[in-house]
Amino acid sequence: MWIYEKKLEYPVNITRKDTKMARYLYAQYGGPDGEFAAALRYLNQRYTMPDERGKALLTDIGTEELAHVEMIAAMIYQLSDDATIKEFEEAGLGGTYTQHDHALFPTDTNGVPFTAAYIEATGDYLADLESDMAAEQRARVMYEHLMNQTDDPAVLAPLSFLRQREIIHYIRFKELRDYYLGKYKRNT
Amino acid sequence: MNNYQHYPNSNYYKNFNAQNVNSNQDLFDPYTGFIHGNMFPKTYDPYKLSKPYEIKPLNEQAQLLTQIDALKFAMIDLGLYLDVHPDDQNMLNTFNQYRVQANELKMEYDSKYGPLLLSNDSLTAFPWAWNDRPWPWENK
Numbered sequence: 001m002w003i004y005e006k007k008l009e010y011p012v013n014i015t016r017k018d019t020k021m022a023r024y025l026y027a028q029y030g031g032p033d034g035e036f037a038a039a040l041r042y043l044n045q046r047y048t049m050p051d052e053r054g055k056a057l058l059t060d061i062g063t064e065e066l067a068h069v070e071m072i073a074a075m076i077y078q079l080s081d082d083a084t085i086k087e088f089e090e091a092g093l094g095g096t097y098t099q100h101d102h103a104l105f106p107t108d109t110n111g112v113p114f115t116a117a118y119i120e121a122t123g124d125y126l127a128d129l130e131s132d133m134a135a136e137q138r139a140r141v142m143y144e145h146l147m148n149q150t151d152d153p154a155v156l157a158p159l160s161f162l163r164q165r166e167i168i169h170y171i172r173f174k175e176l177r178d179y180y181l182g183k184y185k186r187n188t
Numbered sequence: 189m190n191n192y193q194h195y196p197n198s199n200y201y202k203n204f205n206a207q208n209v210n211s212n213q214d215l216f217d218p219y220t221g222f223i224h225g226n227m228f229p230k231t232y233d234p235y236k237l238s239k240p241y242e243i244k245p246l247n248e249q250a251q252l253l254t255q256i257d258a259l260k261f262a263m264i265d266l267g268l269y270l271d272v273h274p275d276d277q278n279m280l281n282t283f284n285q286y287r288v289q290a291n292e293l294k295m296e297y298d299s300k301y302g303p304l305l306l307s308n309d310s311l312t313a314f315p316w317a318w319n320d321r322p323w324p325w326e327n328k
Contacts, residue, residue, distance in 0.1 A: 006305070
């Protein structure tokens, strides 16, 4: 099961409204390499990991990604909670306002809805772990793009934190994959 | 809900950031690791920022929560490491030192400011204390 703790993994306190930045952050909310996709990908793959190390790592990283979903949602909410219809339209979110008003809705930055097709799961632990390593790299790059799109310290600080987590997750997935290559004597 | 006598006094926590119980020189202390997003200095890989932002709590409640955040972060990051390296006794000891500290601070937070978890003792209060404080995404 999961237990809710009434705090963020890392604090988010944004006071400067920026509806455009809220839109860009949707990439990490409902996008193909976003935090929702990561959480569901790892939590679905864990059942077919071959040993206890893999089941533990996929469970724990998947759980941390759920906390990252909450951080991204908090950022989007704080950046755009007060946005006017005009500000939504100027940020390219006019259609989002039409369909969802100020509600959060899991899409990518261009409004493409989240789909389970983002959740890769092959049943082969090497294929899955190498896919996970690549997903962490893509998410890291996207955080760099997002950091290039803002100069607000209140936005940069959590983005920098989240980017660094992608690096650690990549390293742990790679360590597990290398361990499995030796343990199960597989070359590919 | 004020029945806890075993909290360390507040001076203990003033020295929190200076205190590094970790004997493992390859790790940041919890607060430094927390603001870096990474407990392992050798793997820290910055982008755009010359150094990570400090977290400055605006009141005592936020200060205590930041200490909890830092210790919980250390537990998350060391936990991922231990998932893949379960035989590292030194890291396991460090994990448990942070776990004990985190649990003490979480009990202090619960008694002073209310519940972070549905298992917290402050939920014996009437009326229902879970609704009492802002949700973590709210800042207005």
